[in-house]
Amino acid sequence: MSSERERTYHHGDLRRAILTAALDVIATEGPAALSLRDLARRAGVSHAAPAHHFKDRTGLLTAVAAEGYALFADALAGAPDLRERGVAYVRFAATHPAHFQVMFQPDLHRADDPDLLAARARATEALRSGVADLPPAGRGEDDRLAGVAAWSLAHGFATLLLTGNLADAMAGRDPEEAFRSLAALVFAPESGGGG
Amino acid sequence: MSSERERTYHHGDLRRAILTAALDVIATEGPAALSLRDLARRAGVSHAAPAHHFKDRTGLLTAVAAEGYALFADALAGAPDLRERGVAYVRFAATHPAHFQVMFQPDLHRADDPDLLAARARATEALRSGVADLPPAGRGEDDRLAGVAAWSLAHGFATLLLTGNLADAMAGRDPEEAFRSLAALVFAPESGGGG
DNA sequence: CACGCGAACTTGTCAATGACTAGATGCCGG
DNA sequence: CCGGCATCTAGTCATTGACAAGTTCGCGTG
Numbered sequence: 001m002s003s004e005r006e007r008t009y010h011h012g013d014l015r016r017a018i019l020t021a022a023l024d025v026i027a028t029e030g031p032a033a034l035s036l037r038d039l040a041r042r043a044g045v046s047h048a049a050p051a052h053h054f055k056d057r058t059g060l061l062t063a064v065a066a067e068g069y070a071l072f073a074d075a076l077a078g079a080p081d082l083r084e085r086g087v088a089y090v091r092f093a094a095t096h097p098a099h100f101q102v103m104f105q106p107d108l109h110r111a112d113d114p115d116l117l118a119a120r121a122r123a124t125e126a127l128r129s130g131v132a133d134l135p136p137a138g139r140g141e142d143d144r145l146a147g148v149a150a151w152s153l154a155h156g157f158a159t160l161l162l163t164g165n166l167a168d169a170m171a172g173r174d175p176e177e178a179f180r181s182l183a184a185l186v187f188a189p190e191s192g193g194g195g
Numbered sequence: 196m197s198s199e200r201e202r203t204y205h206h207g208d209l210r211r212a213i214l215t216a217a218l219d220v221i222a223t224e225g226p227a228a229l230s231l232r233d234l235a236r237r238a239g240v241s242h243a244a245p246a247h248h249f250k251d252r253t254g255l256l257t258a259v260a261a262e263g264y265a266l267f268a269d270a271l272a273g274a275p276d277l278r279e280r281g282v283a284y285v286r287f288a289a290t291h292p293a294h295f296q297v298m299f300q301p302d303l304h305r306a307d308d309p310d311l312l313a314a315r316a317r318a319t320e321a322l323r324s325g326v327a328d329l330p331p332a333g334r335g336e337d338d339r340l341a342g343v344a345a346w347s348l349a350h351g352f353a354t355l356l357l358t359g360n361l362a363d364a365m366a367g368r369d370p371e372e373a374f375r376s377l378a379a380l381v382f383a384p385e386s387g388g389g390g
Numbered sequence: 391c392a393c394g395c396g397a398a399c400t401t402g403t404c405a406a407t408g409a410c411t412a413g414a415t416g417c418c419g420g
Numbered sequence: 421c422c423g424g425c426a427t428c429t430a431g432t433c434a435t436t437g438a439c440a441a442g443t444t445c446g447c448g449t450g
Contacts, residue, residue, distance in 0.1 A: 010416070010427055030302025032227065037407060046429045048410085053427090057408065104358050107225025142380060145373070148355075148364050149348065149381045156351025157343070163299050169343050182340045182347070186381055205398055205445070232436060241400045243439085248398090252437065 015053040017043045019067070022060060026098035031061065031108055061102050062109040062116055068099030069119035076126035083183045085127070086154040090179045093158035100162065104155075127151065153186065154179070210248040212238045214262070217255060221293035226256065226303055256297050257304040257311055263294030264314035271321035278378045280322070281349040285374045288353035295357065299350075322346065348381060349374070 011017065021042045025034055036057055037047045054060040075092045079085040093100040102108050109116065128147070157179050160166050170178055206212065216237045220229050231252055232242045249255040270287045274280040288295045297303050304311065323342070352374050355361050365373055 014427080030300070032302055035407065036409095047407090048430080049428055051409075104354070104360075105225070106358055107227055144364060145377045145380050148352070148361065148373075149377050152351035152355060152377070153344065153348050153381075154351065155355055156347035156349065156353075158351075159299070159354050160343075160347060160350055163301055165299075166343065169339060178340070178343075182344050185337060185340050186344045186348075209398080230436065231438095240398095242436090243401080244399055246438075 011043065011045055011049070014043060014045060014049060018050050018053060018060065019063065022064060023096075023098040026064070026101060031101060031105065034061070036060065058108070058110055062113045064099060064102045065109040066113065066116040066119050068096060068103040069116065069123045071096060071099060072103070073119065073122035073126050076123060082150060083180065083187070086150065086183050087176050087180055089154040090158045090161065091176050093162055094175055097162050100158065104159075150187070153183065157182070206238065206240055206244075209238060209240060209244060213245050213248060213255065214258065217259060218291075218293040221259070221296060226296060226300065229256075231255065253303070253305055257308045259294060259297045260304040261308065261311040261314050263291060263298040264311065264318045266291060266294060267298070268314060268317035268321050271318060277345065278375065278382070281345065281378050282371050282375055284349040285353050285356065286371050288357055289370055292357050295353065299354075345382075348378065352377070 018039050021039045022034060025038070034057070036050045039060075040047045040050050043049070050060065054063055072092055075088050076085055079088040111117075157166075157175075161170075161175055166175070213234050216234045217229060220234070229252070231245045234255075235242045235245050238244070245255065249258055267287055270283050271280055274283040306312075352361075352370075356365075356370055361370070
C-alpha cells in the first residue's frame with residue numbers, strides 16, 4: 001500500500017520507472033532482451049507510454065548511456081590519483097553493469113545525442129585529467145601512449161570482469177582490490193610496490 | 196559453375212553463406228541489427244532455411260562465436276612471444292570485428308555449446324602459454340596478476356579500438372604498431388624502451 | 391538401375407514486438 | 421473557472437522469430 005498503484009491517469013514518474021526497469025533487465029539478461037512493451041507492462045502502463053519519454057528503443061538506450069556517462073564522470077572525479085581512478089573505473093563497471101554495457105556498445109545508442117555528448121565530454125575530461133598524474137615519460141608521444149595504456153588496462157579489466165572471463169582468475173577475490181594490486185604491479189614494478 | 200544462382204533446390208553451401216552474411220551485418224551495423232529473415236533474403240533462400248542450420252538466432256550467434264574462438268586460437272598460436280601475442284590479439288579484433296564482438300558478449304550466444312567450449316579452450320590455452328613468457332615476478336600470485344594484466348591491456352585496447360574510442364588518440368596511426376610500443380612502454384619501461 | 395531414406399529447403403502460420411496515429415485524461419497556469 | 425498541453429491510452433500495421441508440415445533431391449543400398 002505504500003505506493004497506491006493506479007494512482008490516476010498519470011504515472012507520476014514513468015520515465016524513471018522505465019529507466020530503472022530497463023537497467024534491471026539489461027543487467028540480468030543483456031541489452032538484447034530489452035523490450036519496450038515488457039517495460040511498459042512492468043510499470044503498469046500502456047504499451048505506447050514509453051515512447052512518449054524516449055521516442056523509441058534506441059532513444060531509451062541513448063538515455064541509459066547518457067545517464068551512465070554522467071554517473072561515470074562523477075565516479076571518476078571522486079578519485080584522488082591515477083590508480084584510484086582506475087579502481088573507480090572498475091568499480092563503476094561492477095556497480096553499474098547495465099550502464100557500462102550500453103555506454104560502450106555504439107550500435108545500441110545514438111552517439112550524436114546532445115545529452116550523451118555532454119555527459120561523455122565530462123567523463124572524458126575526468127579521465128584525461130587523471131592521466132596527467134602519470135610519471136613523466138619525457139616525450140609527449142609516450143605520454144599519450146601511457147594514457148591509452150592506463151585506459152586500456154582499466155577498461156579491459158572491467159570488460160573481462162563483466163563478461164565473466166575473470167571468474168576463475170579472481171575466484172571470490174574482490175575485483176577492486178585485485179585491480180589495485182594489478183595496477184601497482186604494472187605501473188610501478190620497481191618502486192617497491194607500496195601504496 | 197561457380198556462380199549459377201538458382202542452382203537447384205539445394206543451395207550448396209548455405210551454412211557458410213549465412214555465416215558470411217551475418218558477419219557482414221554485425222561488422223557494419225552491430226549484432227542488434229541481425230535478422231534471420233534478412234540473411235535468408237540475401238542468400239536467396241526461404242525465410243525458414245537458416246533455422247535448419249542454426250536452429251535459431253542464438254544458435255547462429257553461437258556458431259559465430261565458436262568460429263571466432265577457433266580463428267582466435269590460430270591467430271594467437273602463431274605469435275612467438277608475449278608481446279606479439281598481444282599484438283595478435285589486437286590484430287584479430289581489428290580483422291574480425293564481428294567475431295570478436297559476439298565472442299565477448301555472453302548474452303548473445305549459448306556459452307555451454309560444445310563446439311564453442313572446445314574452441315574457447317584452445318584459445319585460452321594459447322593465451323595461458325603466452326603468459327609463461329612473462330618475467331618471473333617471484334610469487335605465483337603476482338604471476339597470475341601479471342597474466343590478467345596482460346590480458347586486460349590487450350583486451351581493453353582491442354575493445355576501445357572497436358568501439359571507436361581510440362579514433363582521436365590513434366589518429367590514422369596503425370593500431371597494431373601503436374599497441375606494440377604501448378606494450379613496450381608498460382611491460383618493460385626500464386629496459387631501454389627499444390623495439 | 392530402381393528405390394527409398396533422410397537431409398536440405400519451402401510454404402504457411404502464430405504470437406510478440408517496434409513504431410505510428412488518433413484520441414482520452416487531467417495537471418497547471420492564467 | 422477554464423483552456424492548453426504534456427501525459428498516457430487504444431488501435432493498427434509491418435516485421436520478426438519460431439514452429440509445423442509438406443516438397444525436393446542427393447545418395448547409399450540392394
